[in-house]
Amino acid sequence: MLQESTHWSSGNWQVKEGHADEFVELWQEFLTWTKDASEGFLGARLIRDLRSPDHFVSFAAWQDLDSMRAWQGSPEFAERFKAVHALCDDMQSGGYEVACEI
Template sequence: MDVSVYTLGIWLVKPGHEDDFVKAWKDMADRTHKDYPGGRGLLMRDRDVPNRFISTGPWASLEQVEQWRASAAFTEGLASVRDIIEHFEPHTLDEAATIG
């Protein structure tokens, strides 16, 4: 896949719901992968703030990101975690430099 854009999400999960969030995120990512094959998603957990998670992934185009954010995979996935998150901050990023 030729990558032109990335998505990044910063998630603050209500304490005690971290495992529930990881499961729900994986469900959303699996559904997204079925609808948009060839992509890759990554969820990371902050070691210093264990209820903060960062998700990221590459996309082929801005149009694909916009389609995904309007899709049931995203909207229903977001709805499934709404009660267990304190904050969600979505970002759309362009590559500025690479090494290696």
């Protein structure tokens, strides 16, 4: 996944207390849909903060910027994202491109 990707979407999720398991399940459903519905999607990871179990960071790898933007612009994206976001007290997201590699 890393070697093929030039663009990334990422989320910093602060989940409401008591909803972490439900969040993980909905996030997985959201990204499974993404895998099936989005050309250019290469894969995703959701990582959990060991010190704060309601804090997660997600990364999704994309072949190109157009693929990532098409995913974010689809009506179904908005619906599915809203369901995951509703389980959070705070959520910050962004899009990124490779600046250098080691």
